Amino acid sequence: MSQRMALWAAEAEMDEDLHEVDLSLAMGSYGQNGLYEDAQPRIDEATMASFQHQMAQQAAFAQIPDVVKRFIVHFHQAVLENNLEQITVAYESGWNRLTEKYYAKTEWPEAEIIAPLVNDDQIFLILYRELYYRHVYSRLSPNIDDRFHSYENSCELFNYLLNSDGPVQLELPDQWLWDIIDEFIYQFQSFCVWRSKVKNKSEEELLMLADGGQVWSCYSVLNVLYSLIQKSKINEHIIAAKEGKSEEEINEIVGEYGSRHLYKMLGYFSIICLLRVHVLLGDFTLALKVMENVELNQKAPLTRVTACHVSTYYYVGFCYLALRRYPDAIRTFVSILNFILSMKQYHTRSYQYDQINKTADRMYALFAICNALSPSRLDDSILNIVKERYGEQFAKMSRGATEESIPAFEELFLYACPKFIAANPPPFEDPDALSAYLDAATTIEPAQRHLNLFISDVRAQASVPTLRSFLKLYTSLDAKKLANFLDADEEDMVQQMMVMKLASRSISRVGQEGSLLDGETISTSDLDFVIDDNMVHIVESTVGRRYAGWFIRNTEHAQRVFNVIRKSPLPVAKPPAPTAHVTPPQNAPPAKSGPKVSWAKVSA
Amino acid sequence: MSSTSSWITPATRPDLIENLVSGVDRYNPSNVSILEDYLYHQIRSQEYDCLANLAILKLYQFNPALYNPDVVINILIKALTALPLPDFNLCIALLGERPATANQDEPDPLPSLLPSLTLLHASLQQCRFPAFWTLFKSEELENLRDNYTIEVVGFEDSVRSVVVRAVRAAFTKIGRDRLGTYLDLSGDALNAYVSKLEWSIDQSTGIISVPPNPDNQVEATVVRENIQLPQLSKIIAQTALTV
Numbered sequence: 150m151s152q153r154m155a156l157w158a159a160e161a162e163m164d165e166d167l168h169e170v171d172l173s174l175a176m177g178s179y180g181q182n183g184l185y186e187d188a189q190p191r192i193d194e195a196t197m198a199s200f201q202h203q204m205a206q207q208a209a210f211a212q213i214p215d216v217v218k219r220f221i222v223h224f225h226q227a228v229l230e231n232n233l234e235q236i237t238v239a240y241e242s243g244w245n246r247l248t249e250k251y252y253a254k255t256e257w258p259e260a261e262i263i264a265p266l267v268n269d270d271q272i273f274l275i276l277y278r279e280l281y282y283r284h285v286y287s288r289l290s291p292n293i294d295d296r297f298h299s300y301e302n303s304c305e306l307f308n309y310l311l312n313s314d315g316p317v318q319l320e321l322p323d324q325w326l327w328d329i330i331d332e333f334i335y336q337f338q339s340f341c342v343w344r345s346k347v348k349n350k351s352e353e354e355l356l357m358l359a360d361g362g363q364v365w366s367c368y369s370v371l372n373v374l375y376s377l378i379q380k381s382k383i384n385e386h387i388i389a390a391k392e393g394k395s396e397e398e399i400n401e402i403v404g405e406y407g408s409r410h411l412y413k414m415l416g417y418f419s420i421i422c423l424l425r426v427h428v429l430l431g432d433f434t435l436a437l438k439v440m441e442n443v444e445l446n447q448k449a450p451l452t453r454v455t456a457c458h459v460s461t462y463y464y465v466g467f468c469y470l471a472l473r474r475y476p477d478a479i480r481t482f483v484s485i486l487n488f489i490l491s492m493k494q495y496h497t498r499s500y501q502y503d504q505i506n507k508t509a510d511r512m513y514a515l516f517a518i519c520n521a522l523s524p525s526r527l528d529d530s531i532l533n534i535v536k537e538r539y540g541e542q543f544a545k546m547s548r549g550a551t552e553e554s555i556p557a558f559e560e561l562f563l564y565a566c567p568k569f570i571a572a573n574p575p576p577f578e579d580p581d582a583l584s585a586y587l588d589a590a591t592t593i594e595p596a597q598r599h600l601n602l603f604i605s606d607v608r609a610q611a612s613v614p615t616l617r618s619f620l621k622l623y624t625s626l627d628a629k630k631l632a633n634f635l636d637a638d639e640e641d642m643v644q645q646m647m648v649m650k651l652a653s654r655s656i657s658r659v660g661q662e663g664s665l666l667d668g669e670t671i672s673t674s675d676l677d678f679v680i681d682d683n684m685v686h687i688v689e690s691t692v693g694r695r696y697a698g699w700f701i702r703n704t705e706h707a708q709r710v711f712n713v714i715r716k717s718p719l720p721v722a723k724p725p726a727p728t729a730h731v732t733p734p735q736n737a738p739p740a741k742s743g744p745k746v747s748w749a750k751v752s753a
Numbered sequence: 754m755s756s757t758s759s760w761i762t763p764a765t766r767p768d769l770i771e772n773l774v775s776g777v778d779r780y781n782p783s784n785v786s787i788l789e790d791y792l793y794h795q796i797r798s799q800e801y802d803c804l805a806n807l808a809i810l811k812l813y814q815f816n817p818a819l820y821n822p823d824v825v826i827n828i829l830i831k832a833l834t835a836l837p838l839p840d841f842n843l844c845i846a847l848l849g850e851r852p853a854t855a856n857q858d859e860p861d862p863l864p865s866l867l868p869s870l871t872l873l874h875a876s877l878q879q880c881r882f883p884a885f886w887t888l889f890k891s892e893e894l895e896n897l898r899d900n901y902t903i904e905v906v907g908f909e910d911s912v913r914s915v916v917v918r919a920v921r922a923a924f925t926k927i928g929r930d931r932l933g934t935y936l937d938l939s940g941d942a943l944n945a946y947v948s949k950l951e952w953s954i955d956q957s958t959g960i961i962s963v964p965p966n967p968d969n970q971v972e973a974t975v976v977r978e979n980i981q982l983p984q985l986s987k988i989i990a991q992t993a994l995t996v
Contacts, residue, residue: 367815368780368815371780375777379777430814430847431846431847431849432807432811432814432846432847433843433846434803434804434807434843435807438761438804471839471842471843471846472839472843473839571849572814572815572849573814573817595849598846598849599846602842602845602846605842605871605875605878606839606842606878608875609878609879640883640931643931644879644880644881644882645880646923647880647919647920647922647923648878648879648880650919650922650923651837651880651919651922654837654922656756656757664761666757666761667757667758667761668756668757669756669757670756670967672968677971678923678971679923679924679925679969679970679971680923680924680925680926681924681925681926682926682927682928682960683928686971688971688972688973689973690973690974690975690976691973691974691975691976692975692976693975693976693977693978694978695978696978697978697980697984701984701985701987701988704988705987705988705991708988708991
């Protein structure tokens with residue numbers, strides 16, 4: 150009789166999974182692009198002067214620093230020309246630098262004020278507002294008008310993209326496309342959390358919320374995501390690509406929208422955000438189901454934008470946790486956390502660095518939770534970091550559900566879980582119901598509800614760690630004797646043994662293709678037992694030490710270092726003249742893929 | 754063929770339902786009655802389709818006006834016996850905040866039944882099977898039995914299937930009396946049930962043998978590292994280049 154495939158025996162393919170990262174791809178969006186000032190086109194003084202003149206009467210306009218005005222004009226020009234490189238420079242570097250310098254604590258100028266700078270270009274103004282509101286949400290605190298207007302602006306943007314005469318000719322960098330969709334969902338979630346706090350709302354706010362209608366409703370948000378998915382035919386695209394169809398065939402299938410990069414990526418990112426929305430609403434199966442065509446590997450398009458890559462794995466991993474598929478959750482977190490570690494040297498200066506680090510930290514906490522519930526030796530280096538950061542909680546949690554450990558589970562879960570939202574607003578339109586809503590002690594925060602469910606799962610396997618530590622000492626043992634050791638009733642103990650058995654089995658995707666929901670029952674524990682009437686027979690499996698991965702990685706690393714050294718010019722003592730510009734790039738750490746790294750752009 | 758495939762797509766699921774579950778029509782409130790009818794069909798014919806039932810709860814989540822407590826209770830009863838799968842909690846996760854304006858004409862039976870259902874679920878999840886039966890047959894749960902589980906064809910047998918799944922994995926031999934308390938069966942009914950499972954009883958000792966299966970066959974193994982050629986391809990290619 151064959152045994153269950155064991156988790157710890159199936160690591161070979163995972164190694165591959167974890168280390169096949171194409172750094173050059175992922176680094177693209179982190180390239181330390183040329184400083185904005187360097188790329189400044191020469192806007193001739195006359196044009197500038199005429200703008201100045203036209204708007205002289207506007208005090209607000211006059212207050213805008215010249216460098217900001219030049220930036221906006223240049224940014225607009227880049228968007229008009231679909232010049233992706235210049236757009237990227239302005240978007241990733243210029244905007245953030247100017248924000249630091251002039252708008253760290255205030256809003257950017259309103260779109261209406263800068264409109265003359267961009268010939269009243271409505272499309273650019275929509276994009277500008279997208280950035281404007283994102284800045285308000287991230288740096289300041291949005292008021293109700295900001296929340297309503299950012300929704301309207303997003304709708305205008307999506308309306309333009311989806312309901313123009315045919316596909317629009319606009320092109321934007323992947324990073325920005327991701328940020329647009331991601332921010333849309335963030336603002337939705339932020340709105341839902343904000344509106345659920347009824348107590349501190351003013352009369353005026355309550356009135357506006359009562360009249361709010363579809364603003365930030367679940368249906369309107371899902372509608373945007375599904376429309377982008379359908380318009381771009383992204384699912385058809387992925388399926389066709391998997392079937393090995395040629396580019397022409399694929400373009401035929403996906404049509405005029407889907408064959409444009411902008412729509413394709415928006416559709417793709419919409420799937421990822423759909424995953425996120427469903428998790429926020431507590432629908433973990435649907436969340437994984439919408440991802441059924443998306444492949445999670447290091448070559449998938451989602452890795453092109455690191456923020457998207459990290460976010461995807463976080464939400465997928467959390468779904469597995471909610472589905473009690475702890476080995477899959479662990480595997481998902483290990484994969485992305487290793488990636489983040491390997492990226493560390495490249496993205497420290499990215500404007501998303503903080504966000505990525507925060508998510509990573511939450512994933513270490515989730516990893517600790519999963520590992521306490523389903524101990525595995527999947528990745529010692531990640532486990533060591535977890536012990537450094539959450540050592541105290543991890544030790545408590547590993548002891549099973551005692552009165553000490555439950556608070557540790559609660560603390561880490563609440564810290565690391567997604568920002569769950571309620572699907573429906575409080576009854577703003579009905580004053581009586583609203584006051585009843587306020588009085589009702591039963592209104593539980595969504596996060597608290599999910600926490601309670603999770604804790605019930607934890608409690609269900611409460612005694613497993615204790616039993617486990619006892620069983621480890623024996624190869625066979627009378628059930629009565631074991632019950633005596635444990636100071637427990639024999640029948641109780643036998644029931645706990647069945648719980649332990651079930652806890653050592655899990656559904657997992659290990660060693661399997663197929664969608665994220667697919668899986669096979671595997672054994673997750675190195676300790677197994679069986680009860681023969683009144684005798685308990687215990688066996689333990691041992692895993693030999695693994696050397697190969699370590700040696701392979703280090704050999705490859707040594708080869709890369711060797712190659713770099715070989716390619717470097719000899720340090721010949723030459724007169725200090727023209728060779729100076731050849732060497733500088735070489736002092737940077739070698740990238741996995743060789744010479745194609747982004748600092749090349751500095752000299753370009 | 755994965756072991757979850759019948760959970761993701763049960764063979765008994767009609768095409769109409771498949772289209773709803775997998776498409777955007779699942780969000781259309783006017784389809785709720787189709788899914789509700791399908792739930793009642795599951796209840797009558799001992800079928801089970803978790804994802805379709807979750808689709809009902811999703812529609813309730815987005816459209817509180819559709820909320821029908823009887824449907825929710827039936828969904829939870831069906832999910833109860835899906836253990837060790839997490840279905841019950843997945844359903845609860847979607848229930849979320851109840852509309853504060855309860856329907857005045859008819860009191861909502863869910864709030865009073867939910868704690869009992871949760872307790873039943875906990876005792877099954879913790880393999881406390883005798884406790885489950887005691888609770889299930891208690892006076893407090895009369896309402897649940899008389900108005901709900903009685904309509905669910907084969908409910909008690911599906912609880913027994915949960916028991917059987919746990920026992921199969923943990924035992925090679927189990928005493929007849931013990932199994933009887935788990936299954937809430939005795940005498941001829943127990944004998945009949947055991948023989949239907951094709952488990953054998955030693956009548957003299959009263960010990961039942963559980964046939965071998967992947968979970969009750971344990972053996973110690975040593976896992977050794979197994980290096981595949983592709984893992985070494987980069988190193989070999991590199992070596993070939995530098996020679």
